[in-house]
Amino acid sequence: MSDFFTLKGIGNRIETEDNRCTSLPIYVVKQKRETPGVNPDFHYDYHVWTQDGESVEPDVEALLEEIDKAGGQIPPKYTKVWCIEIDEWVQPFFTEAGAESYISANRHNLRKPFVFVESAYRNPEWTAMREAAIVEASKTEVQS
Structure with missing residues (x-):
């Protein structure tokens, strides 16, 4: 043993x-x-996109990232949530x-x-x- x-x-x-x-x-x-909801003006590790409090699918997230980087208008049903680990x-x-x-x-x-x-x-x-x-x-x- x-x-x-x-x-x-x-x-x-x-x-x-x-x-x-x-x-x-x-x-x-x-x-x-993971601690979501931190202030992006201070320290954060990453962000996620949510819809009704749930993470969005990877393809939707990729589209939202493209819109955000281009300075476009994000539809109001999506929220960018800043997180820290x-x-x-x-x-x-x-x-x-x-x-x-x-x-x-x-x-x-x-x-x-x-x-x-x-x-x-x-x-x-x-x-x-x-x-x-x-x-x-x-x-x-x-x-x-």
Whole structure:
């Protein structure tokens, strides 16, 4: 049986994985959360075209883009909505492999997932759990 999700397996990965130059790394799975309706005079990431609050079909969107770029009159039933994407914390992990495993299993429920590294500096609970995993990984198994 694989020890991937055991304390020993986690401890082995903590000892061998790249810590991305971070002391006490926390590998965080994040996703992009779309926030529509931002002011285009400030920061935005992109815009979408809507009709009655729903995104329009790609061919309609392409036509609206052409009209807009040419300075033409957009029919009043269409609205240009400015959006920003915000990084949203999903789950923390002790190892990057654990975070990547989570993404592989849950990608269908996530929007543009990625792994980001935070630090557990001055977090005694996280540090204690990491140390417990490392100690468990260093124990040798007794052969019977």
